[in-house]
Amino acid sequence: MTKKIIFNGRLLAAQGVLEQASIGMMSGKIVSPGCIAEWGDDVERIDANGLFIAPGFIDLHVHGGGGADFMDGTVDAFLQVAETHVKFGTTALSPTTLTSELADLFRILDAYSEAKKCNTKGAEFIGVHLEGPYFALNQRGAQNPAYIRNPDPEEYRKIMAYSDDIARWSAAPELPGALEFGRYVKSCGKLLALAHTDATYDEALAGFNVGYSLATHFYSAMSSVTRKDARRIAGTVEAGYLIDEMDVEVIADGVHVPAPLLKLIYKIKGPDRIALVTDAMRAAGMDVRESVLGNERTGLRVIVEDGVAKLPDRTAFAGSVATANRLVRTMMREGEVPLLDAVKMMTETPARIAGLLDRKGTLDVGKDADVVLFDADINIAMTIVNGDIRYKNKDIKI
Incomplete structure (x- = not known):
């Protein structure tokens, strides 16, 4: 009916x-x-x-779930992820890529174009989020270093021209050419975010001034206070706090960002500037001990323990296995956030960040x-x- x-x-x-x-x-x-x-x-x-x-939960950063990953590059994988996350309250999500070869990226964009036409059982797709490949190598996390590089105008213009389905691009603003790249992305009307970055406060501020308005998975793969010649230098985390108009997305699984930091982020930024995201990989919604981050054939093998995915040597997290309802629950219990605010960070705030508040959130x-x-x-x-x-x-x- x-x-x-x-x-x-x-x-x-x-x-x-x-x-x-x-x-x-x-x-x-x-x-x-x-x-x-x-x-x-x-x-x-x-x-x-x-x-x-x-309101339905809106997840701006999803890699996979239910045994599938968007990097698999198939329509079936896209539908499987959407149908997994809808079971946990997600009604809209942004399929997110990893660093990859250009041919693989185009294959994923093609799969998205087809999948959105036949997605009748899962969470709605609201545009592709390109995470990389323009990152700081030192802050790569579980991203494959073989594909990390500086912004190339010929390449990113070709990518943007290939598909209208790109909604957001995350990159490190301190890289050579990253400010020019940012201006171009914003000129195309896309959301621009800083991520996997070693930027100082001044470099992050310069990025914000050209459009890097969102901090991707705040605290994760992101610079904080460092020292040079005995002087302390503020980093990207501090920029996220000090720039009032900068939005932050938080993997509120209680592992990527522990309880004291959840409380601190909420205290400083408030529910109007925080979007909760799963950053979920293919093991989300499953009871498994091993999985793969990225393409099923060529991706990184990971282990799943302590409620999170990790590289086998446990040197870095490899995406989360969280679902949207877990984020709300964790933010309430460990972040000591009221229900209405916790839900707002999973609904209205991400809708506003994504430019969808006129119809969602x-x-x-x-x-x-x-x-x-x-x-x-x-x-x-x-x-x-x-x-x-x-x-x-x-x-x-x-």
Whole structure:
């Protein structure tokens, strides 16, 4: 049915939690529940049974899940990832790449173009996030160093011309040519982020001034205070704090960023400038001990332990195995953040950063009917994407 009403729920709204609330959906959009009486019998009624009703979670940084990775470069892999994350409350996500050869990148962009046409069971795709290859080698983390390089105008112009599906590009602003690269990306109307960077505060500020407005996985693969000739020099982390208008994305799994830092980020930046992201790799949503980061055939072998993926020698994390509901739960429990703020960092704030707030991120009338129902422990009961029920947890009464 195209008409639905969810009733008897605890609606998360700007003014607080509304008890015994209702929300209406018609033709994939949010409508006022007050007109339900005029709809007649052709309405699907969903009793929330006291569960929370929230906007769908928006994940701006996802590599994989459910045994698939976007770097596999197949339509099936894209759909598998989308169908995995929708089970955990994600209604929209940005498929994210790793450093790679140019031919592989084009293959992934081709797969995205096809997958978005037939993605009817998973989280909606909201544009590709290119993570690399213009990174500081010293801050590569688990990125393959064989593909890390400085910005090449001929290359990045060719990439941008290849696909309109690119929504964001993450790079290190201190590299030779990175400011020119940033200006070009912004001129194309794309989101520009700094990542895997050894930038000093001054270099990060110069990047921000040309458009590097988002800090990719804040703290991870990112410079902080260093010393040179006995003098302390502020880094990218400090820039993220001091530049009020800079947004930060946080892998709030409690491992990449531990509890004291979650509290610090929230205290300084606040929910309006923080987007929670999974940075999930293919092992997300699975119970496995070993996996692969990147392409299944050529990617890096990793181990999964302590709730995170690591390189086999344990020298670096290799992406997370978190899901969106875990981020909200962790931010509340370990970051001591109120429910409304934790959810805002997974909904409204990422929607604003991605330029989608006119249609996603809140449950305002007229916006996309992306809705998630969950209990007090953020266990997902139901996920609705554009008015379509794409996941229902049989273990939670609805």
